[in-house]
Amino acid sequence: MELRKTTVHRVAEAVLEGEITAHQLIDKTLKNCSVLNEGLNIFNAVAGVDATEQARAIDEKIKQGGELPLAGIPITVKDDLCYGVLPTSFGSSAFSEFISPVTAAVVESLMEAGAVVIGKTNLDDMGQGSTTLTSPGGATANPWQAERTAGSAGAAAVATGICMLAVESDSGGALRQGASHCGVAGLRPTTGRVSRHGLNAHCSSFARVGITAFSCENISGVLDIISGFDERDAATAVCRKGIPEIIKTPGSEDITIGYPVTAFDFLQPELREVFEQARDDFAGLGYKIKNIDLGLLREGLQAYYIIALAEASSNHARFDGIRFGKTGEADNLENMYFQSRAEILGKEARRRSIFGTFLLSKGNYGRYYRQALKIWELIRQEFAGVLKECDLLMLPTAKNLPRQLKGEVSFLDEWSDDFFCAPVSLSGMPALTIPAGQVNRIPVGMQLVGPPFSEKTLLAVGSTSGPRDTGTL
Amino acid sequence: MKYEVVIGLEVHVELLTGCKLFCACPNRFVPEPNVNTCPVCLGFPGILPQMSREALQQALTAAVALNCKVALYSYFDRKNYFYPDMPKGYQISQYHIPLGSSGYLEIEDDRGVLKKVGIGRVHMEEDAGKLLHETAGASGGSSMVDYNRAGVPLIEIVSEPDLRSSLEARRYLEKLKSIMQYAGVSDCKMEEGSLRCDANVSLRNPGEEIFGIKTELKNMNSFRAVEKSLDHEIKRQAGILDSGEKVATQTLRWDEDRQETIVMRGKLEADDYRCFADPELAPIQLAETEVEKARHNLPEMAGERAKRFVEEYGLPEYDAGVLTASRCLADYFESCLEFFNKPKEVSNWVMGEFSAHLNNAGLEADQASFVPEDMAELLQMIDNQEISGKIAKEVLEKAFQGGKKPRRVVEEEGLLQISDQSELESIVDRIISENPDTVESYRGGKSKALGHLVGQVMKETRGKANPQLVNELLVKKIDSQ
């Protein structure tokens, strides 16, 4: 069974009907895994016996008439999400053998539905980045062009057909840019829709847990399973009385797509052409296109970095070498702190925590942090205003083609890759990235951004647009 | 003294919830270290805090009990600093918007005049763990951390700098403790750390508007220690000012053994905690009606209870005041009445002997093994003339210390009162014949002399004779001679 060419629904059905057992499917997947992982550096940890055992247990449940909508579906989990069976590194070499006492809520839900975790995927230093270039274990290569980064290892796993679903985190755009670079679909859900229990967020205000998959249909198949109130994540209380879905159906209802004209001026011409084509294709499919204005993208990106770094300095303060991780050899407390923390946090994480501390300090707090909170509010208002004029809007996902694995890139250039993603994170709106086209055989994705809880509309619209011509691997 | 004393107190009080503030770990003291811990209060990566409803309710009760304005919208901030007892590298606390503000409580000042002491803020926060520094043992040259207390819900109550003497400070603390106990939100046992107090002290010339340079006092483990360390610090500052020097901004620690304050650290600049709203928690929004309900539902406070004791039980105001000073003692008193309904007698014994034993043992009324049923049993025996009041004191002491029932003490020690006339007659006869002079005095009209004779009989019977009966017998016998 070629996982890339089918759907989650069809595979689960095949397992439920006995065409193939979960055990056979997972066995094959794990074998595939080692072949395809070669040279790409997707995994921090690969499941072995435990995945096989899980698959056997699923087969057993099926025999007893269990309802498992994701029976046997192989999934990967980004390594900033806890999974109590395999090590969770959080993107730190000091945690390469750390077994978390919990399993992330999303992973729990997917497993209950029959999915099988086949591995933990690579990520940036303490999960901070959208390239994997700062990973302590080295970057993940792009399956389309191995000298470039995949952006996200989970997306690479989906693109190569190693797994059908990748559980990913997204703060400034890691999930979305990874999916964009690998030519697959990825959903960053509305704030509060999906529980973040078990996610080590470097930035709690903007971190979300989402799904990357080969198609919108596959994401739709699991959205309900991972959505809803979880008492372990306060933000999900907005779904306590059910999810306030906003659903519009393409074809039977008029749907207006907002096109922020000036936003595309920030792109290289060859990328810009891809989006103009995508816009025209949407028009051809019967969507109304409306030109709109988004004026604060650059400032949104900057505000995102101020808040993200400030929160990271605090979120990562728990890594002190006392209760978990490694501790530095030291004869006094101060040295113990400095050594342990330098060992646990890599260079990027150190930079972010130190700058974040600077931004929150007396004298800088008002100038930077408070100003960022105000820009955050302005971005909220701006997106909310725009989404009154249209049902959803389209934006590029990544500002550039994926970065070269070799070659110097300044930290600010790397941060600037989040140009179109970070402001969307500030808006709190859901964003779906789907393939828009390609440049020199490298996939390019676009974001569809809708009002809160419009994920089902975004996925429906996304399905009508594809499969787009992204070529084959 | 020629200076005016200015004192402000920062008090931390542990709430009486079942769980910690942000996790389900039990909030109770256990001797074994690191037993009440979980991924949340140990700060494990990826685990989010979950706010306790009960803690919010108790904090709200405390705020209204202290006459505070309650913030209808508030939230938690992170106070960022490193110390091994603080698992996450930050303390979750209400920094920007405290739950309660602009409150007050009333105390008597040095001249006995009622005065309002302002309360600037009442806010919720989580407690830290505990550090132990032992040189020997398995830990070698290490310090040891126990996170049992990490995450226990606290409220911090910050007074305005309205206190003008160490005595006022002590009265403020006593009143605060009484209010918190009556409100049912904390047991406020300073020796056990469920009430902790830091003090800011400065001196200034009378009539001056601006405050003098203040020092901060820490590590005071009893109300007495607060009063003493403040006296010590006031004297020290006065000495510095007298000599024309300036007081240094410092944090000082009270050393109970040496009975003096010791400099912990000088402060070069204010600490920078980089506080910002904790993005992992939801804000708190209260309706005006909820706050009103909390005010309306406030339990009876000491003053009201004392008034009720006077009206309902006919106690003198003095008794009512003493009994209600501690909620525990007042509860004890009322429990006794359920078994023995003679309020004044119960009051005498609870205020007198029982309280004396509590003080000696350093216990609160609810910690004594001599429970209200025991007190009732004892008083019932007096009432039945089975024992005398004097014997009862002895019985109470034995029962209090040995944990035995009073009746059992009486039985085991053979303390039952002698009310048998024939048994007493022979002793009375002997005493009359041995004390002819005293008998003469009595006959001569000195009624005091009879008391002396009664005393002799009581002594002879080791206090067990029924004094009334002895009295009657003596009078009868002397008159008939």
Next chain:
Amino acid sequence: MDSAAVGLEKAIEAIKIGVSDPERDQLHRELDQFLGWLEPALEVDTGDLEGLVFSHEAINVLREDTPRQSDLAELQEAAPNFTGGFYLVPKIME
């Protein structure tokens, strides 16, 4: 040192992260670049706008007061230095 440089040194001290001398020099250069990069955000006229504080609209998310014990062995195994029931740190001089 200019104020940003002083601030950076204080930040390193406050957040307790050991950095080598070359890394420290690099951080000083990078902070200048970063602060320059942030300039446009500082120029946004935000007037008397209240900043946003929470990314979500949930309020009063409260847990019931039912105590529960956790599996301790699993938690304590993760600690680098755990002996005799205690987490150990280098001796603190009080």
